[in-house]
Amino acid sequence: MKRKIAILVTLAFVLALVIGSVPQHTSAQGGVEIIIWMTGGDNDAIVTKAAAAPWEAATGNTVTVEAVDWGTAHARILTAATSGEGPDIITGGLSWGIEFGELGGMIDLAAAYPDDVAAIQATDNESIWAAIESVNGEVYGVPWDLTIFLMFSRPDLLAEMGLEVPQTWDELLAYQEAVTEAKGEGGWVSNWGNTEWVTFSSFLWQAGADYYDADCNVTLDSDEAVTALEYFASLYEAGATTEAPDFEAGLNSGLYPAAYGGNWPIGGLDANYPDMVGKWQVSPLAAGPNDTRTAFIGGRVMGIMSYSKNADVAFDMIKYFQTAEAQQALIDESVKLNTLWIPPQTEFLQYVAYGDNVREAVAAQLEDAQAPPNCPGWEASAPAVTEAIQSVIFEGADAEDALADAADSIRDNQ
Amino acid sequence: METAVIPTRRRKSISGFLFTLWKKRISYAMLMPFLAVFTVFGLYPIAWSARLSLTEYRGIKDKPPQYVGIDNFKNILSLSFKELPPELDEATGEQIFRCDGEKVIESVAREMEATGVSCEARMVRPRDVLPEGHSEYDRFSFRGTTYIIGATDPRFWKALYNTTLYTMGSVFFSTFGGLALALFLQKQTRVNMTLRVVFFLPAVTSGIAITAVWRWIFTSQNFGLVNTVFRFFGWEQVTFLANVDWTMRILIWLALWGGMGFPMILFLAGLKNVPQELYEAAAIDGASVPQRFRHITIPLLRPTFLYVVVMGIIGAFQVFDVVYIVFSTTETIGGVLDSALTVVTYLYDTGFNMFELGYAASVAWILFAVIFVMTMISLRLGRVNELY
Numbered sequence: 141m142k143r144k145i146a147i148l149v150t151l152a153f154v155l156a157l158v159i160g161s162v163p164q165h166t167s168a169q170g171g172v173e174i175i176i177w178m179t180g181g182d183n184d185a186i187v188t189k190a191a192a193a194p195w196e197a198a199t200g201n202t203v204t205v206e207a208v209d210w211g212t213a214h215a216r217i218l219t220a221a222t223s224g225e226g227p228d229i230i231t232g233g234l235s236w237g238i239e240f241g242e243l244g245g246m247i248d249l250a251a252a253y254p255d256d257v258a259a260i261q262a263t264d265n266e267s268i269w270a271a272i273e274s275v276n277g278e279v280y281g282v283p284w285d286l287t288i289f290l291m292f293s294r295p296d297l298l299a300e301m302g303l304e305v306p307q308t309w310d311e312l313l314a315y316q317e318a319v320t321e322a323k324g325e326g327g328w329v330s331n332w333g334n335t336e337w338v339t340f341s342s343f344l345w346q347a348g349a350d351y352y353d354a355d356c357n358v359t360l361d362s363d364e365a366v367t368a369l370e371y372f373a374s375l376y377e378a379g380a381t382t383e384a385p386d387f388e389a390g391l392n393s394g395l396y397p398a399a400y401g402g403n404w405p406i407g408g409l410d411a412n413y414p415d416m417v418g419k420w421q422v423s424p425l426a427a428g429p430n431d432t433r434t435a436f437i438g439g440r441v442m443g444i445m446s447y448s449k450n451a452d453v454a455f456d457m458i459k460y461f462q463t464a465e466a467q468q469a470l471i472d473e474s475v476k477l478n479t480l481w482i483p484p485q486t487e488f489l490q491y492v493a494y495g496d497n498v499r500e501a502v503a504a505q506l507e508d509a510q511a512p513p514n515c516p517g518w519e520a521s522a523p524a525v526t527e528a529i530q531s532v533i534f535e536g537a538d539a540e541d542a543l544a545d546a547a548d549s550i551r552d553n554q
Numbered sequence: 555m556e557t558a559v560i561p562t563r564r565r566k567s568i569s570g571f572l573f574t575l576w577k578k579r580i581s582y583a584m585l586m587p588f589l590a591v592f593t594v595f596g597l598y599p600i601a602w603s604a605r606l607s608l609t610e611y612r613g614i615k616d617k618p619p620q621y622v623g624i625d626n627f628k629n630i631l632s633l634s635f636k637e638l639p640p641e642l643d644e645a646t647g648e649q650i651f652r653c654d655g656e657k658v659i660e661s662v663a664r665e666m667e668a669t670g671v672s673c674e675a676r677m678v679r680p681r682d683v684l685p686e687g688h689s690e691y692d693r694f695s696f697r698g699t700t701y702i703i704g705a706t707d708p709r710f711w712k713a714l715y716n717t718t719l720y721t722m723g724s725v726f727f728s729t730f731g732g733l734a735l736a737l738f739l740q741k742q743t744r745v746n747m748t749l750r751v752v753f754f755l756p757a758v759t760s761g762i763a764i765t766a767v768w769r770w771i772f773t774s775q776n777f778g779l780v781n782t783v784f785r786f787f788g789w790e791q792v793t794f795l796a797n798v799d800w801t802m803r804i805l806i807w808l809a810l811w812g813g814m815g816f817p818m819i820l821f822l823a824g825l826k827n828v829p830q831e832l833y834e835a836a837a838i839d840g841a842s843v844p845q846r847f848r849h850i851t852i853p854l855l856r857p858t859f860l861y862v863v864v865m866g867i868i869g870a871f872q873v874f875d876v877v878y879i880v881f882s883t884t885e886t887i888g889g890v891l892d893s894a895l896t897v898v899t900y901l902y903d904t905g906f907n908m909f910e911l912g913y914a915a916s917v918a919w920i921l922f923a924v925i926f927v928m929t930m931i932s933l934r935l936g937r938v939n940e941l942y
Contacts (some may be wrong), residue, residue, distance in 0.1 A: 222613040243614040243909060297717060323773075325791050335796065336886060364681035370655075382796035382890070384883055386775040393776060482808045520908055523886065534798055541679070546682055549689070 170200020172453045175227040178205050179213040179440060185478040191469035195460040201453055220445065221245030228448040231284050234271040234511060235519055237441040241280025247444045250279035253455055260462055263485045267437050271511030275356060281443030282458060283484035288334065288505050289342055289435040290422040291389055293398040305398055305423060309371055312426040313378060315398060320379030326395035328380045331387035332402040335533055337525040341436040344368045344512050346428025356515035361547040369539040373532045392416050400425060406494055407479040422501040437509035464488060517553030524549035606915035613911045626916035634704040636683045638693060641676040650676045712892050713900035719802055721870035721895065726810030729862050731810055732817025739823050754815035765879040795881065801893040808876050817862045824858035859892055860936035864929050871925050874898040897921050
C-alpha cells in the first residue's frame with residue numbers, strides 16, 4: 141500500500157513538473173500578458189486598457205498598461221532597453237521610435253510585418269509618417285495618436301477689444317500689439333514649447349522654409365528661415381510672454397484671447413471652466429507669407445521592444461488598435477475622462493468628439509500639417525535650434541547669424 | 555639566507571592574519587551585510603562608471619561599450635582661444651556693421667548713426683577662426699579687440715560656470731545667513747526656540763514640494779505670488795522663469811531659503827562650545843563686542859565654518875532637483891539659453907536624453923575631480939588642525 145502511495149505521489153510530482161514546464165504563453169493559445177508603458181498620464185493608461193478589452197476577450201490575452209509621465213519616460217525606456225527587461229510595448233514621442241530603434245532597442249516593424257505596416261501606412265495621416273519612418277525605411281513604431289497645434293480663441297473677448305481672430309501673420313502681430321497696449325500683458329502665447337523649436341517650426345514652415353531638404357541637406361540658414369525667426373521674435377518683442385503659460389486659465393480669464401496650443405486642453409475646457417462654455421473656439425493657425433497655415437503635428441508612436449518574447453502577440457494587439465472599433469472605443473473612453481482623442485487614421489477623423497468646430501478645425505489643420513524631421517542627428521540638433529531662437533528673442537542676436545550657427549550644429553550632428 | 559626567511563615570515567603573517575580574522579569573526583560577520591550592500595550599490599557602480607567613462611556607450615545591451623581611451627575627457631575639456639577679426643566688405647575693404655537689422659559698410663553706418671540709428675560692428679563667424687569641432691563658448695573685448703573662447707563642448711563649460719556661480723553664491727549666503735541667524739537666536743528664549751524651528755523647517759521638508767511651490771510663486775501667470783504683488787503696486791510684470799538675468803538669482807535665493815536652517819543649527823552648537831570665560835576676560839581687557847566677535851567667536855567657530863562650507867560645496871555642485879523642477883520644460887532641461895544648466899542636469903541630459911552614457915560618466919568623473927579639488931582647497935584654507 142505504502143509503495144502504491146509512493147508511486148502515485150511520484151507520478152503526481154512528475155506530472156506537475158511536466159505541466160509546469162509547458163510554455164503557458166503562446167500566441168496561438170492566448171494567455172499572454174502584454175505589458176504597455178503608456179507615455180502620458182493615468183488617463184491615457186485607463187483609456188488604452190478599456191479600449192483593449194474586446195481584443196483581450198477575443199484572444200484570451202491580457203493587457204497591462206502602466207502610465208509613465210513624459211518627464212521620465214525617455215530615461216525609463218532607455219533603462220528597459222539597456223537591461224533587456226521591461227514592457228513589451230512602449231509609446232512615446234514621434235522621434236523615439238527611430239531613436240531607440242537605431243540603437244537596437246526596438247523591432248523594425250516594417251521588416252517584421254511588411255504587409256501589415258504598409259496597410260497601416262495607407263490609412264494614416266501622411267505627414268506623421270514622414271516623422272516616424274527612418275530615411276532607410278525602417279518603422280520602429282506606428283502612430284498611436286496625433287497632436288496638433290490649433291488657434292484657440294475667445295471671439296467674445298476679441299470683439300470687446302474690436303478685434304477678430306487673426307488670420308494672417310500681420311493680423312497676429314497687430315493683435316499682439318493691441319493686447320499689449322490695452323492690458324500690458326497677455327495676448328498670443330504657445331503652450332507647446334513657447335520660445336522653443338516646436339512652436340517656431342510652424343512659423344518656419346509657414347514662411348516656406350524647412351530644417352532639411354528632401355535629401356536631408358540642412359536648409360535652416362535660408363532667407364525664408366530668417367524671415368520666420370525675425371517674425372517669431374517680433375511677437376515676443378511686441379509683448380508676448382516668454383514663459384510657459386497656464387494656457388486654459390489664461391483663455392478663461394482673457395489673458396490669452398487668441399493663442400496657439402496643442403489640442404490637449406480641448407477635452408477639459410468646458411468641464412474645468414463652465415463659464416467659458418460656448419465662448420471658445422479652435423481654428424487653423426494664422427497664414428504666413430506663403431499663404432499656408434502649416435502647423436506642427438506631433439503625437440505618439442507605439443512600438444515593440446526588441447527583447448520582447450511576445451512580439452507577434454504585441455503586434456496583433458497593435459493591429460487591433462488600427463480598427464474602427466478600437467478607435468471608436470479610444471474616442472469614447474477619452475471623452476469620459478474629458479480628453480480629446482485624435483486618431484492617426486484619416487478616415488476616422490469624422491468621429492472626433494467635442495463638436496463640429498473641433499472636428500472641422502482638426503481636420504482642416506491636419507490637411508496642412510508637418511511633422512518634425514526624421515533626418516539622422518535631428519534629436520541631438522533640436523537644442524541648437526532652440527538656442528538660436530532664444531538668442532534672438534532674449535539677447536537680440538542677429539537672426540541670420542543665429543540660424544547659420546544652428547545650421548552648422550545640425551550638420552555637425554549628421 | 556634572506557630568501558629562506560621571507561617565506562617563513564609571510565607564512566607567519568598569513569597565519570597571523572587568519573588567526574586575527576578567526577578571533578574577530580563575529581565582528582566581521584556583523585559587518586558583512588553592510589559590506590555586501592556597499593559593494594553592490596557603492597563600489598560596483600563606481601567601478602562601472604569609471605570603466606564607462608573610457609568608452610562610447612549608448613545603452614543598448616546588444617551593443618557593448620566601445621573603448622575610446624580618454625577621448626570623452628578630451629572632448630569635454632578642450633578649449634581654444636582666438637582673436638575674432640571684424641567682418642570686412644570684399645568690395646570696399648570696409649568693416650561691415652549691422653544697423654537696424656540691415657548689413658551696411660562702415661561709412662554708411664556712420665551716416666546712419668548720425669541720424670540716431672544704433673549700429674553694431676559685425677565680426678567674422680566664430681567657426682571661421684576656431685579649430686575644427688570647436689564652437690563658441692564665450693567672447694569678450696579687450697583694448698578694442700574681440701577675443702573668442704571656443705570649446706568642443708560649450709554646454710559643459712556653460713554648466714560648469716553656472717554651477718560654480720551657484721556654489722559660490724549659495725554657500726556664501728547660506729553660511730553667513732546661518733551664522734547671522736545663530737547669533738540672533740542663540741539666547742534660549744521661547745520666541746527664539748520657535749524661530750529656530752521655523753528656520754529649520756525647510757531643511758526637513760520635501761525639497762520637491764517646496765521647489766514646486768517656488769515655481770508657482772515666481773511664475774508670471776495670474777497665480778504667481780510675486781507678480782501679483784507687483785501688480786498690486788502697479789509695477790511691471792517680470793517673467794522670472796524665462797529671463798536669463800533672473801535665473802541664477804532665483805536659484806541662489808532658493809538655496810538660501812532652504813539652506814540656512816542647517817548651518818544655523820551647527821553654528822548654534824558651535825557657539826555653545828565657545829567658553830564664556832574668554833568673552834569675560836576679553837571684556838575686562840577692554841575688547842569691544844565686534845573685537846570679541848572677530849578675535850574669539852570667529853576663530854573658535856572655524857571647524858564649524860569648515861564643515862558647513864565643505865558640505866555646502868559638495869551639495870551645491872550636485873544641484874539637480876531645483877533646476878529640473880523650476881526651469882526645465884519638455885524640450886529643454888536648463889532653462890532659457892541654458893542659463894540654469896548645471897553639471898548634474900547636463901549629465902542627466904547627456905546620459906538619458908542623448909543616450910551618451912559613456913560621455914555622461916566622464917562628466918561625472920570630472921565633477922568628482924572638481925568637488926575633490928574644491929574640498930581640498932577649502933580644507934587647506936580652513937587649516938582645520940590649527941588649535942586655539
